[in-house]
Amino acid sequence: LKTLEEPPAHAVFILATTEKHKILPTILSRCQIFDFHRITVSAMVDHLNGIAEKEGVIASEQGLHVIAAKADGALRDSLSMFDQLVAFAGKNLTYEIVTDQLHVLDHDTYFEVVDFALCANIPDTLLLFDNVLARGFDAHHFLTGLGSHLRNLMVCRDEKTLKLFDATPEVKGKYSEQAAKADLYFVVGALDVVNEADTQYRTSQHQRLLVELVLMKICSLQSAEKKKTDDLIAPPGYVVSPAPAPTPAPVAAPKPSPVLESTPAPTPEPEPVHVAPAPTPAPPTPKATPLAPSPKAKVKPTGLLRKKGVNLAGKSAAMAKSNESKSSSNEQILDPAWTEKPTDDAVKDALNLFVEAQRKADRISLVASLTMCEVKLEGNTVRCEVKNALQEEQLNSERAGLLFHLRKHTKCATLELSVKTEEPEDGNEGPKIFLTDKERYLEMAKKNPALDDLRKRLDLDLA
Known part of the structure; x- marks a missing residue:
């Protein structure tokens, strides 16, 4: 920055870049x-025309357009070519010689492709x-050229966008003529297909395929559009003949006939008034009979998902039904005859039976928590001391089933269950603190000062 602010008198710095947005604003502010x-393309064609006239070269305008397009905006490259x-x-220099020597596909190839596609050929x-x-052309080169051709067709559809396409008037006329044959649906659909294939070309294992x-998708666009429009066209009798109209007609026809016969028979007027409402409720009764799709509603939500209205199928439904039948059969009902006094052996035997039942059910975590806890009987209360809060929460979640099992096997209906986390031996009830390596070393140095002396003699640093 200092050099740019105060350059030497004999120096001029010229910075060239194609990505100006990546240069720091502090540098841009000090530059012109x-x-x-x-x-x-048109400016390059005019320049090449001037050189050809001076050199006595007869060059076709279409050939110069191919050179300019191939140069991609670089005048030096166009002069070299x-x-x-x-x-x-x-x-x-004719158009054929230029396309052949520069290995460029001519416009006629792509015109033929689009003509075949419009005919679904x-x-x-x-x-x-x-x-x-x-002829030695790459498939990706053909694909990109086809995309450019379709883009030019889109541009030539409207006179306002013709300025976006640089070509000779003769070539523009060809594009306009073909753009008039191809509708917007075909051009946009073909562009979408080509663009998607261009992104997948490098990763494809079968590039020719x-x-x-x-090409097959582009050729199928016209037939697909025709089929779509045929489906959208309504038949002439579509509005006149609705499906539900004829069904009520035969049902209503036989029913008013007895009403008309009954009205002339009685002379007093109040009788037909009472007879008229009688047949009116009759029609809804036969209509209710066919609307009985009861077999569809046989699938019943089971398990815990019943509250959410979720239907299960297959093995999940079978497992849920079995669990539901087990829970309904094993209702936890206390027997008033369970008045025996509990003992330590009875409680341990009952707990072992419960653990075996849970082991058969593959509840490994619950089995581990039960085997690790210490069980003590104090009066009519079974106290379970677990190692941590997670085990306490797990046993509390199984509290109802475990307590009923203990009451049933000890024959004591007044038995209670208490689950608590055991207290540490040193009396420190605070939460466990995880130390870093440096903090662990400092704690060790407090207990053994010789460790810190050794570190200093070895000239070691703490990370």
């Missing part, structure tokens, strides 16, 4: 910025692609 844009073509082909399209590969699939 000149933006150089790409040279357009022009010199090579003159050295090889002489003073006459898949075989000729695949044969044309095979001919392109036989990928391009052939693209």
